[in-house]
Amino acid sequence: MHHTDSHGGVRDEDLLRLDHQICFSLHAATRAFNGVYRVALRELGLTYPQYLVMLVLWEHGELPVKRIGEHLRLDSGTLSPLLKRLEAAGYVERRRSLRDERSVTVRPTTSGAALRERALGVPRRMAEVTGMDLEEVRDLRTRLRDLAAALDEAAQALDGGGGTDGGAR
Amino acid sequence: MHHTDSHGGVRDEDLLRLDHQICFSLHAATRAFNGVYRVALRELGLTYPQYLVMLVLWEHGELPVKRIGEHLRLDSGTLSPLLKRLEAAGYVERRRSLRDERSVTVRPTTSGAALRERALGVPRRMAEVTGMDLEEVRDLRTRLRDLAAALDEAAQALDGGGGTDGGAR
DNA sequence: ATCAATTCAGTTGTGCACAACTCAATTGGG
DNA sequence: CCCAATTGAGTTGTGCACAACTGAATTGAT
Numbered sequence: 001m002h003h004t005d006s007h008g009g010v011r012d013e014d015l016l017r018l019d020h021q022i023c024f025s026l027h028a029a030t031r032a033f034n035g036v037y038r039v040a041l042r043e044l045g046l047t048y049p050q051y052l053v054m055l056v057l058w059e060h061g062e063l064p065v066k067r068i069g070e071h072l073r074l075d076s077g078t079l080s081p082l083l084k085r086l087e088a089a090g091y092v093e094r095r096r097s098l099r100d101e102r103s104v105t106v107r108p109t110t111s112g113a114a115l116r117e118r119a120l121g122v123p124r125r126m127a128e129v130t131g132m133d134l135e136e137v138r139d140l141r142t143r144l145r146d147l148a149a150a151l152d153e154a155a156q157a158l159d160g161g162g163g164t165d166g167g168a169r
Numbered sequence: 170m171h172h173t174d175s176h177g178g179v180r181d182e183d184l185l186r187l188d189h190q191i192c193f194s195l196h197a198a199t200r201a202f203n204g205v206y207r208v209a210l211r212e213l214g215l216t217y218p219q220y221l222v223m224l225v226l227w228e229h230g231e232l233p234v235k236r237i238g239e240h241l242r243l244d245s246g247t248l249s250p251l252l253k254r255l256e257a258a259g260y261v262e263r264r265r266s267l268r269d270e271r272s273v274t275v276r277p278t279t280s281g282a283a284l285r286e287r288a289l290g291v292p293r294r295m296a297e298v299t300g301m302d303l304e305e306v307r308d309l310r311t312r313l314r315d316l317a318a319a320l321d322e323a324a325q326a327l328d329g330g331g332g333t334d335g336g337a338r
Numbered sequence: 339a340t341c342a343a344t345t346c347a348g349t350t351g352t353g354c355a356c357a358a359c360t361c362a363a364t365t366g367g368g
Numbered sequence: 369c370c371c372a373a374t375t376g377a378g379t380t381g382t383g384c385a386c387a388a389c390t391g392a393a394t395t396g397a398t
Contacts, residue, residue, distance in 0.1 A: 016288065019224070033320055059186065145194050200385075203385085244356075245377050246379080250354085270363055
């Protein structure tokens with residue numbers, strides 16, 4: 001069972017080692033990114049996911065929870081408590097839609113809109129501190145986007161018609 | 170203040186929009202990656218972070234909690250409960266070091282070692298499903314590693330001297 | 339008009355990340 | 369030798385991600 005090389009002459013052991021490295025690298029990069037934003041966002045009183053939600057709201061002004069979730073690929077299980085905290089902090093306002101009583105519309109308060117001005121410094125400081133120029137940022141964004149798309153597809157493939165054994169959902 | 174272009178003629182609004190895109194892309198890519206592994210690891214009864222720990226243990230055989238934490242950049246606050254769950258699942262064994270009573274040594278049980286054979290299929294299926302060849306994987310790993318290093322440095326700079334005006338370095 | 343299926347927000351439970359802390363074991367300076 | 373500082377594991381509390389579920393509002397088929 002040591003001679004399998006179904007992928008370009010790479011042995012299973014090396015594959016596992018490489019997987020270790022790639023998994024760890026992604027995991028570490030994410031947490032490093034998170035850490036930098038954590039520091040940069042501390043003075044704004046926002047966590048990184050809360051910042052993402054505010055970015056969406058600043059851009060669109062007012063959105064139902066469902067739409068925010070679509071923009072960020074997050075479900076209500078994550079967003080509901082997060083939005084309650086943003087509301088408690090005074091940054092957003094939630095109210096039941098009159099059109100559709102199931103839907104809840106979220107929008108920045110005056111305070112939340114004002115926060116945007118202070119937030120403008122964040123990406124500027126990130127750019128300074130990482131030393132990445134616009135080209136690099138755009139390139140990274142594109143790569144990550146493609147990667148995410150490939151992975152989302154992969155998850156579907158695995159989950160649905162999936163692998164060697166059954167593994168029904 | 171709409172004319173500020175401290176970074177190559179890019180206005181603050183665009184910077185914020187770009188930050189939105191890059192933040193979201195990384196966040197989404199990470200969660201997508203996580204999702205694929207979640208599916209692939211389901212049959213092994215491991216979560217993604219548990220898989221990372223097992224990868225380290227398979228490679229090194231036996232390590233104190235401290236060393237595992239250094240390999241994965243995780244602290245005892247994260248590792249202690251995770252290792253207790255791995256122990257409850259019967260995959261690892263923990264025992265107090267005789268040399269130093271503060272230290273706890275972790276090593277795979279027979280069952281945990283056997284799990285390695287089944288885990289060999291995981292990176293293979295990941296490779297299949299993402300369609301990335303070895304070169305791409307290695308390239309991505311390198312990029313992520315560099316990014317993480319730059320970000321870790323950045324966090325230090327921000328945290329340490331990076332006060333109100335963000336002058337650091 | 340009625341009832342079954344769907345949609346949306348929210349809750350519950352599990353696991354991870356991280357800060358701040360406790361406590362025992364070890365180490366080093368006097 | 370003794371005590372202060374350090375080290376290593378663990379606990380507590382907060383917040384996020386996600387699965388599975390609840391419950392109310394809406395939609396659709398008959």
